[in-house]
Each structure stands twice: as structure tokens, then as C-alpha cells.
Amino acid sequence: MSQYHFRSADGASADAPLIFLFHGTGGDENQFFDLAGQLLPGARRVAPRGDVSEHGALRYFKRTGEGVYDLADLALRTDAMAAFIREQIGAKRPSKVIGLGYSNGANILANVQFNFPDLFDASVLMHPLIPFTPAPVDLTKAEVLITAGRRDPMASAPVTEGLAQYFEANGAATKLVFHEGGHEVRQEELIAIQQFLA
Template identity: 55%
Template sequence: MVFAFHGTGGDENQFFELAQQLLPRAGVVSPRGDVSEMGAARFFRRTGEGVYDMDDLARRTGAMAEFVAAHKAQNPNAPVYGFGYSNGANILASVAMAHPDLFDRIALLHPLIPWEPEAVPALADKRVLITAGKHDPICPWPMSQRLIDWFTTQGAQVFTKVHEGGHDLRQPELLALEALLKAP
């Protein structure tokens, strides 16, 4: 089972077909963020660029964890993979940090985690892909590096794909996502 989380302004269709192409036999769950920011769908509120409403993030992290857990319970023998882009990567990271048992593999495509996460030893040995652009104006490289280091410190198997561009997804990132999802 693959959970695909869209970026700001996307919707449940943004990565649905990609998930189906990458893992044709897997069930795909692609939730739609129910927060509107000037008409753009998001998974949680923010008060400015890179400034999150942490209370709202905590509430929505809990709700998303319940949503994922319900799907997982209906498919008890299926591995559960998650990937998200931008705002979708942020909610996925928050859920994985709060409930590390929900996902078997995690791909965070251009995440921005502006808070200092607590240690999560249960992430040890989880496969985690983090992609970034060195000149991303939304997710500054030092914050991406800090997140990579944080997951490494937790003992996760961290894979990265970094390009010299900005907030755009590039083919090498999608190939790294495919490799993560299809790996034995």
C-alpha cells in the first residue's frame, strides 16, 4: 500500500498515477489536504512561508495517523510506504516522527521541517529517502541537510538525491523514489 501526499495547491490526483506506475500491484491512497490557503489545498495551516501553526500541525498529524492506521488495519499483511512532496512531505514527516510504526518506507521530496524534532529511536533501520534542491527558496539547503542528519542520527537507512536547482522535482529524484519503493 502506498500513501501519496500532494504539495501545496495539489490534490489527490497529483501523484496518484505516479504511485500506480511505480508500484502497479499496490493499493494507492492519496488523501487531499483539507486546509485552504487562498484556495490552495494543504495538509495543515501556516502563518507565513516556513512558519507553521504548530498546534494545527499536531492536530492534523494525529488525524492523519488515525487515517493511515485505519487503512493499515484493513490490510494487515501489506507493507505501507509513504511519499510526499513539499507540504505533503512535511505532514508525512510529522506523522512518521510521531508514529514511526505506521510506515515501512518513507520518501520526503523537498521537505521543510523548521522545528527541532525529538529523538525517535523507533525510526532505526527505516528506509528514508530525502530529496532536495541546493537552491530551493522554499526549503533552504541547510534545513534539508539538518533533516538528513536528524534521520541518520535516529539510525534510519537514509538515501538522498540532491540537485543544484530549486523546489522542482527532477527525474533523478523520481528514479530514487522508484528505487526506494521497489527495493526488496
């Protein structure tokens, strides 16, 4: 990754939980940084900035249309992100490694999990859209929370439910939480995330 934002929470020990934060399209490394400090006090936080520009909006990988991904680019950037994550984790793994991503950030996080299932102990996927069927992988050590809107115009409820079923079928302890809105993040979602991280 060419750019990333890193700040250590006050008093965070070396083995404190480490949380990676992935912004949505048009966001940046600051989008969830302060929120994560409230949701998981004492954790170390790393927020990488997407280095793909789509008409000036930052993303983590290219797409050719709404919901149509450049899969070759996704594969390259997934490998690069996994290398970045390993570098940040370091030689001594912290007590827990967590990922939290929204929209495009949830998509890169999910794809890292499909390809490198050993990296994250837990993940929060907010409004993900995975328009392909991932290969089976051992996710028995993972905990996954998916949050979504039932009326999300970008990621339909059936597609989101299919992703939850994929994680369950591959052994992850999976929870799916819907709100009644669209692609926006709502308060009940944040409450569910706080409970999951606790």
C-alpha cells in the same frame, strides 16, 4: 480526513504494498496517483486530500507565513492523519506500508513519522521543510529517501541535510539525493525514487 481518493491497483492482493500519497500545496489527491502506479506497480494506493485551504490552495495544516507553521494545528492534523492511516491499513498489515509526499505533503508525512514511527516502513520525502527540531524517536525499522533541490528557495540545502541527519541519528536507513535546481520535481529525482521503491 474529510476527503480522500482511493483506488486499488488491478490485481493487487490484500498483502500487496500499500502506498500513501501526499500532495503539495495547491495540489490534490490526483497529483501523484498515476505516477505512483508507474513507480510501484501492483501496490494499493491511498491519496488523502488536504483539508486546509490557504487562499484556495489545499494544504494539510495551517501556517502563519512561508516556512512558519501553526504548530498547534500541525499537532492536531498529524493525530487525525495518523488515525486515517491506521484505518486504511486495517487489522491485517500489508507486506509494506510506504509514504510519499511532496513539499507540504512531505512535511505532514515527516511529522507523522516523528510522532507515530510504527506506521511507515519506508518514506519518500520530496522537498520537505521541517523548521523545528523533532524529538528523538526510534526509527530503526524505517527506510527514508529525501530528495531536494540545492537551490530550493523554500527549503535550503543545510536545513534538508539537517533533516537527513535527524533520521540517521534516530536509526533510519537514510538516503539524501539532491538535484541542482529548486523546488521543482526533476527526472533524476523520479529515477532515485523508483530505485528506492524497488
